[in-house]
Amino acid sequence: MRKLALPDEILLSIQQPARYIGGEVNMCVKDPESVDIRFCMCFPDVYEIGMSHLGLQILYDMFNKMDGVYCERVFSPWTDLDQRMRKEQIPLFALESQDPVRNFDFLGITLQYEMCYTNILQILELSRIPLHSVDRTWDDPIVIGGGPCAYNPEPLADFFDLFYIGEGETVYADLLNTYKVSRAGNDSRDAFLKKAAQIPGIYVPSLYEVQYNGDGTIRSFLPSCPEAPKTVIRQVVTEMTDSVYPEKPLVPFIKVTQDRVVLEIMRGCIRGCRFCQAGMIYRPVREKNVERLKELAWQMLKNTGHEEISLSSLSSSDYRSLEEIVNFLIEQFQGKGVNISLPSLRIDAFSLDVMSKVQDVKKSSLTFAPEAGTQRLRDVINKGLSEEEILNGAFEAFQGGWNRVKLYFMLGLPTETTEDIEGIALLSEKIAERYYEIPKDQRTGKVQVVASTSFFVPKPFTPFQWAPMSTKEEFLGKARIVNHKMKEMLNHKSLKYNWHEADVTVLEGVLARGDRRVSKVIEEAYRNGALYDAWSEAFRNEIWMNAFETCGVDIGFYTSRERNLDEIFPWDFIDTGISRDFLKREWERARDGVVTPNCREHCSGCGVRQFGGGVCYEDTN
Amino acid sequence: MKIRIKFSKQGTMKFIGHLDSMRYFQKAMRRADVDIRYSEGFSPHQIMSFAAPLGVGLTGSGEYLDIEVHSSDSSRVMVKRLNEVMAEGVEILSFRRLPDGAANAMSLVAACDYTVRLREGYDNCGFWRDFFPGLNDFIQNGNLEIVKKTKKGEKQMDLRPFVYEYRLLEDRGMFLKLSAGSSVNIKPELLLEAYCLAKGQEYQPFAFLINREEVYADTGSEGSHQFTKLEAFGEEIE
Incomplete structure (x- = not known):
């Protein structure tokens, strides 16, 4: 029997x-x-x-295909186990060998959302790794971060030895090799970090010095040694089809959130919505060859035994062989107990036809993400979805038997007016009215329109990185306007409106565009019990508010402040391949309400053509 | 075609609860390409049922599940195919065809065999050192009336008629054959708890390692028990 790090007494008295x-x-x-x-x-x-998380499965597979490398996993212990481990002095361990994390060469932490930052400190502390990079020795693993939040790693700068900027499939082999050579040659830890800094895409925060102006903005952000480059270049996979992908993904015993085969059909998005960080940092759009996808679908279903397969991309409707892959999946797997799930599809005749084949129309609902309530604001954010398209799509769906619609909006977008906010209720109402245009004998019961709003957080490397964010009070005021307007609507009984508390959004705003000075707030909040901040049942806002107070860090400086066009941002040392000029241009066009065509209609010269692949070269093949 | 599968669930698999074990086997059937039957409708599920759920923390050496298939290779081949896709700790022991119209495993369950041992660290001190001879004596001569907590409240019950067999094991442990199934289901923990209570000792759930050895149907008649292993209802597919 495999040894376990935890005794039965503990395992049998904790959840899961x-x-x-x-x-x-x-x-x-x-x-x-x-x-x-x-x-x-x-x-x-x-x-x-x-x-x-797909990225974890990809990298797990990639590392373990390398000779001489063993990749294992660790997750945050839930709060019940956290307490037991502290009380009984049990060090955090990896799942495979059950060995302490501290014995590893590397601890790689994926940064998918800002609200997991206190959990990182928990991982380090339970592993008995010093929280601060500067306090670590060769007795500790190299702590490296990657993923979307690494595009502004500065709030975490003190806690990490390295950050990997970009897609993990490219330079990890170089990094591991450099490590091997360094250890064999008895390099000091600092010497290794300096060598690592010379690998494209690797950022070593301790090798940079930041100076500030009197108003708190950054005066300079420069390397403090010749080994560290001035800018760190984002790593991009140029050929998706041949890129490593797990044919044998792990199959958890317990039901996880994504309990299915996930087929990544494409990376990136051609749409260029101005609020969307993923739409910028995964440029250019790169498709996976459909024949490769068919082969992967077979292998992955066979090797996992999953009863569901899902397509994954930022905008599946823009995958040019969508019809082929969807029809293939339906022909091959439907009727064999395999469900097919198709998220992020635009509602049109094709998708409605496909959806009616793969799901129970009576039980499913239709999802639109207009993001903003008026055409004017949708133009500002470059969301290429018109009211006509929404209403026609909904009408077609209603005729096909659907009667439930979900709508997703954001509040607090740049230039937003009361009219835009009320537009959320008006658009919901128009959709409901469309339903009642269908003759009564052809309807299936009542229509239900559920509108949900989230609060907009400006993200680095988007055209809105300069935008001021709303305050908590403003956010809640906007939500009240929508709620009030909903109740005035003729079909208000068919409309439902959901919104959240704004506390977490404010924090996300600080962490998303924060700098090195924010790290002490994270540490202070963690020391006072903040953990699992992404979980509403665990989140305690007062801990964070006290931490800002104690550390003398002003929330408004990071969130609601108007940023100057030539301000140096904490993340400006990263070269994503997208030019700052393009982002500025898009920010100006946004404020003028001018739409920018998508990558397939017209190239807007964002700069990622330099990577030599993807949509930028589609017509030249 | 109805199939009865016998398997063991050992090692770290004891931490996998009943519902997750079911999901585990559903996926295993697909990995092994078993030609299993699905129910009709928009979300078809495999026709599969388990004889008796095994509690988290317990291991089993003779667990059962029934499935329905459209077609099947020989028992030998199917056992091999399934074992090739098992996680460590689960082993398929037999794969047998049931006669048409055979009752499902769950409805047949009438008794289970258990072995109980003490976990390391509990076995050499005080009360625990002579635990099993004491328990043996208790089952023989003691008062086995317990108060069983049910959904409707508390219920007085005498365990004695439902302890079908018991004996000391040579290597410090106890064998128990207890009534099981839908009418009277006696978990071994009930007996252990009753003994601790009678001795004025606090019951310690983590002190015991319990393995379910076998599951039986009762094929006897007129009040006389005749316990038959569930796998005996099926026959090998050649």
């Missing part, structure tokens, strides 16, 4: 012991003694969330 035992189908087993490098991959949230 299966989170901590490993041993899942397709888990990689290697002899830790026989490898050169032990890499511990961490998703700093609970197992069920972390195991649902």
Whole structure:
């Protein structure tokens, strides 16, 4: 029997012991003694969330296909186990070998959302790794961060030795090799970090110095040694089809959030919505060859036994072989107990036809993401979805038997007016009215329109990186306007409106565009008990507010402040390949309400053509 | 075609609860390409049922599940195919065809065999050192009336008629054959708890390692028990 780090007494008295035992189908087993490098991959949230993340499965597979490398996993212990581990002095361990995380060469932490930052400190502390990079020795793993939040790693700068900027499939082999050579040559830890800094895409925060102006903005952000480059270039996979992909993904014993085969059909998005960070940092759009996808679908379903397969991309309707892959999946797998799920599809005749084949119309609902309530504001954010398209799509769906619609909006977008806010209720009403245009004998019951709003957080490397964010009070005021307007609507009984508290949004705003000075707030909040901030049942806003107070950090400086066009941002040392001029141009066009065509209609010269692949070269093949 | 599968669930698999074990087997059927039957409708599910749920923390050496298939290779081949896709800790022991119209495993369950041992660290001190001889004596001569907590409240019950067999194991442990199934289901923990209570000792759930050895139907008649292993209802597919 595999050894376990936790005794039965603990495993049998906590929730979901299966989170901590490993041993899942397709888990990689290697002899830790026989490898050169032990890499511990961490998703700093609970197992069920972390195991649902595609990126982790891709990198796990990639590392374990390398000779001499053993990649294992660790997730945040839930609060019940957290307490037991502290009380009984049990160090945090990896799932595969159940060995302490501290024994590893690398601890790689994926940064998917800002509200997991206190969980990172929990991982470090339970692993007995010093929280601050500067306090670590060769007795500690190299702590490296990657993922979308690494595009502004500065609030975490003190806690990480390295950051990987860009897609993980490209330079990890170089980094691991550099490490091997460094260790064999008895390099100091600092010497290794300096060598790592010379690998494209690797950022070593301790090798940079930041100076500030009197008003708190950055005066200079410069390398403090010749080894560190002035800018760090984002890593991009140029050929998706041949890129590494897990044919044998791990199959958890317990039900995880994404309990299915996930087929990544394409990376990036051609649409260029101005609020969307993913739409910028995953440029250019790169499609995976449809024949490769068919092969992967077979293998992955066979190797996991999952009963569902889902397509993954930022905008599946823009995948040019969508019809072919969808029809293939339906022909091959439907009727064999395999469900097919198709998220992020635009509502049109094709998608309605497909959806009616793969799901029960009576039970499913239709989803639109207009993001803004008026055409004017949709033009500002460059959301290429017109009211006519929404209403026609909904009408066609109603005729097809659907009667439930979900709508997603954002509040607090740049230039937003009361008219835009009320437009959310008006658009919801128009959709409901469309339903009642269908003759009564052809309707299936009542229509239900559920509108949800989230609060807009400006993100780095988007045209809105300069935009001031609304305050908590403004956000809640806007939500009240929508709620009030909804109640005035003729069909208000068919409309439902959901919104959230704004506390978490404010924090997300600080962390998203924060700098190095914010890290002490994170540490202070963690020390006072902040953990699992992404979980509403665990989130405690007062801890954070006290931490800002104690550390003398002003929330408004990071959130609601108007930023100057030539301000130096904490993330400006990263070169994503998208030019700052393009972002500025888009910010100006946004304020003028001018739409920018998508990448396939017309190239807007964002700069990513330099990577030599994807949509930028589609017509030249 | 109805199939009865016998399997063992050992090691770290004891932390996987009943619902997750069901999901585990559903996925395993697909990995092994078993030609299993699905129910009709928009969300078809596999025709599969388990004999008796095994509590989290317990291991089993003779667990059962029934499935329905359209077609099947020989028992030998199917056992091999399934074992190739199992996680560590689960082993398929037999794969047998049931006669048409056979009752499902769950409805047949009448008794289970258990072995109970003490976990390391509990076995050499005080009360625990002579735990099993004491328990043996208790089952033989003691008062086995307990108060069983049910959904409707508390209920007085005498365990004795439902302890079908008991004996000391040579390597410090106890064998128990207890009534199981839908009419009277006696978990071994009930007996252990009753003994601790009678001795004025606090019951310690983590002190015991419990393995369910086998599951039986009762094929006897007129008040006489005749316990038959569930796998005996099926026959090997050649």
